[in-house]
Amino acid sequence: MQQDEKAVSNTERAISELRRLVFSGELAAGSDHLESELAERLGMSRTPIREAARTLESQGLLELRARKGVRILSVSPDDMREIYDVLTELESLAAERAAEKGYSEEQLAYLAEAIEDMDRGLELGELEAWARADDRFHSELVRLGGNSRVIAIVAMLADQVRRARTVTLFMRPVPVQSNRDHQGVYEAIMRGDAQAARNLHRTHRQQARDMILNLLERHRLRQL
Amino acid sequence: MQQDEKAVSNTERAISELRRLVFSGELAAGSDHLESELAERLGMSRTPIREAARTLESQGLLELRARKGVRILSVSPDDMREIYDVLTELESLAAERAAEKGYSEEQLAYLAEAIEDMDRGLELGELEAWARADDRFHSELVRLGGNSRVIAIVAMLADQVRRARTVTLFMRPVPVQSNRDHQGVYEAIMRGDAQAARNLHRTHRQQARDMILNLLERHRLRQL
DNA sequence: GCTGAATTTAGCGCATACGTAAAAAAATGC
DNA sequence: GCATTTTTTTACGTATGCGCTAAATTCAGC
Structure with missing residues (x-):
């Protein structure tokens, strides 16, 4: 029986993928990343990236900064x-x-x-x-x-x-x-x-x- | 001296405005509202509405439901x-x-x-x-x-x-x-x-x- | 050389458009 | 009449484009 691959939205994929990149350190704490760069990296447009980033921002993992892209938050x-x-x-x-x-x-x-x-x-x-x-x-x-x-x-x-x-x-x-x-x-x-x-x-x-x-x-x- | 009107983004306006509408009861608990309807009501496009809704969703005030619009959450x-x-x-x-x-x-x-x-x-x-x-x-x-x-x-x-x-x-x-x-x-x-x-x-x-x-x-x- | 003004550039914020899938409506068969 | 299929509609998810402003760069004047 085939795993029923439920249609998961790009925004959801972006959320879990960005989380993974943060936890694995591929997106280092304190580093900045342009929305367009992340969009290209995940193979989607900026829109779902922005929505995902807003969600992760409210979870305290990163920060959206105008014209500076997404900053991965570090922990003091x-x-x-x-x-x-x-x-x-x-x-x-x-x-x-x-x-x-x-x-x-x-x-x-x-x-x-x-x-x-x-x-x-x-x-x-x-x-x-x-x-x-x-x-x-x-x-x-x-x-x-x-x-x-x-x-x-x-x-x-x-x-x-x-x-x-x-x-x-x-x-x-x-x-x-x-x-x-x-x-x-x-x-x-x-x-x-x-x-x-x-x-x-x-x-x-x-x-x-x-x-x-x-x-x-x-x-x-x-x-x- | 004039209040320096800081340039506040539409998304921010949408967040505070939607919060106000929820607290005042103008958007009743349990009610559904189309994104396009809210966009028109606040005089902006769907994009900032969606971003605001995602933020408020993570704050537990409402819920985004595909094709059903935004549902205002009630409290049991x-x-x-x-x-x-x-x-x-x-x-x-x-x-x-x-x-x-x-x-x-x-x-x-x-x-x-x-x-x-x-x-x-x-x-x-x-x-x-x-x-x-x-x-x-x-x-x-x-x-x-x-x-x-x-x-x-x-x-x-x-x-x-x-x-x-x-x-x-x-x-x-x-x-x-x-x-x-x-x-x-x-x-x-x-x-x-x-x-x-x-x-x-x-x-x-x-x-x-x-x-x-x-x-x-x-x-x-x-x-x- | 250095400061400050003028110009350019970059990148976000947002509007807009459209494909798609779900829901609603209409049509068809029994 | 009722159930089922087909059609239509609706509203979201996402791509795309562009204006605007902050930042970077260049330029001018001293």
């Missing part, structure tokens, strides 16, 4: 602090709400799986695999919280720090504490202890924030 | 719960951070002024004036928190519930407790007690949320 340590502060609050809320819902073990299976994959990643020393599992844990936690606004906002902010994570991943200490934290949050949700889930996750995120910010400062990284 | 009680949950977390964070900054009395003057205006609004029974002062208090609090992401997100969500507020304002009990809460938050920020500021504001917001949700349920308001 201050930005990181802001973003981690918001993530701390909203993910803690999600953990609290998830615990209140009384999910069954099956419903939490994907969360448990993410934790296992993180453990395995650590054991094998595969940090990228660990990071991907960590992402899965966080986004699944937020999904379980059930608040669609939180889901959207967290996804947006996670995108903004994605590039930075790639850089810091190999500078940070081996994240054994992180895995223990996640296990604690999972167990709190499992037994329906909303306050514990909230507080555990909150502490976890705050520590992660402080660790990252210290790293950036020690390595004098001002812009990512 | 579930949406209200989601939004108030997020506002609770992010405003509490702002209160905490504001208290940590050790603002002087002058720097908090605008916040104090908003509280005074709320008191005066209550005394004179002018609920709209009270509501405007309440808005000022909340947005100033968030501004004092100093996190630009929080500022943007809270402003966006406040927009989404704006229409609902107009409806509930005259159904709710006289908000005397609300004024007392704000005074408490102000004093906590004043004396630099971050935890108190956070907890007081958190409780305040949670009570406001429960009150509004009860109101909507009692009056069987499913869509605003």
Whole structure:
């Protein structure tokens, strides 16, 4: 059976393609790009490029500047602090709400799986695999919280720090504490202890924030 | 001296004009509007209308639907719960951070002024004036928190519930407790007690949320 | 040489046009 | 009459073109 190739608009293609180019670094942070240049690169006219750029602008990935084209935004340590502060609050809320819902073990299976994959990643020393599992844990936690606004906002902010994570991943200490934290949050949700889930996750995120910010400062990284 | 009329683009005009039309109810919640119709109404072509619509779409005010035009989004009680949950977390964070900054009395003057205006609004029974002062208090609090992401997100969500507020304002009990809460938050920020500021504001917001949700349920308001 | 004015150029903001696909209307068959 | 097919219409998605202004360049005067 053939994959039904749904007719996706050029604007949508431009959005996902530009995102990919930004995350892969092919469009470097801080660099400028003319609309016409991007249009040619993606094989379409300026119109869908502009619409895509406006969407990505409101997601905080880039900036439209008159006569200067599109500027890919970089992320400063201050930005990181802001973003981690918001993530701390909203993910803690999600953990609290998830615990209140009384999910069954099956419903939490994907969360448990993410934790296992993180453990395995650590054991094998595969940090990228660990990071991907960590992402899965966080986004699944937020999904379980059930608040669609939180889901959207967290996804947006996670995108903004994605590039930075790639850089810091190999500078940070081996994240054994992180895995223990996640296990604690999972167990709190499992037994329906909303306050514990909230507080555990909150502490976890705050520590992660402080660790990252210290790293950036020690390595004098001002812009990512 | 003449106001220097800065050259504002049609897209920007379309954004603010469409926002105005939505908030005033001239574009009713749930209604559909053709791009060409809106373009004619605002005296411009479809291009800036589409760009504006994309921006407002990402702000959660409306939706672009192929061949159906622009749909103005309505807000359900579930949406209200989601939004108030997020506002609770992010405003509490702002209160905490504001208290940590050790603002002087002058720097908090605008916040104090908003509280005074709320008191005066209550005394004179002018609920709209009270509501405007309440808005000022909340947005100033968030501004004092100093996190630009929080500022943007809270402003966006406040927009989404704006229409609902107009409806509930005259159904709710006289908000005397609300004024007392704000005074408490102000004093906590004043004396630099971050935890108190956070907890007081958190409780305040949670009570406001429960009150509004009860109101909507009692009056069987499913869509605003 | 250097400053400032004049000229050129570049690139966006927007209007416009058109192909296309979905929806509506009309026509056809039973 | 009702269901199905065909035709028509409608409104979006996108390409294209151009005016206008900010930026870059050249030129003039000292």
